[in-house]
Amino acid sequence: MDGDEIDLHGLRVPEGLARLAARCNERVRAGNFGPIRVVHGYGSSGRGGELRAAVREFLARHEGRVEFVPGEKYFNNPGVTIVYPKRLLPVTGDPGFPKR
DSSP, X not given: OOXXXXXXXXXXXXXXXXXXXXXXXXXXXXXXXXXXXXXXXXOTTSSOOHHHHHHHHHHHHTTTTEEEEEHHHHSSOTTEEXXXXXXXXOOTTSTTSOOO
């Protein structure tokens, strides 16, 4: 896959979302709308982790700003999400950024 990767393993939800938003915004500002492979893991519970759920919820809430594909859809890997940035995302402190 042509593009970029960001590994969020081991991060708490607020830090993971902040890093994801910052990476997407860097790409948008640079005019690079190619895919970002977001590695968040599946979670140790076997039911999907909090970070995975938060990442996908955040992306779904900003559907017009990003497109995304769950890793299990094409790669049989629920521990990743492929993100296509389109417009700037809110960052920490902005309205629309989760307060977790």
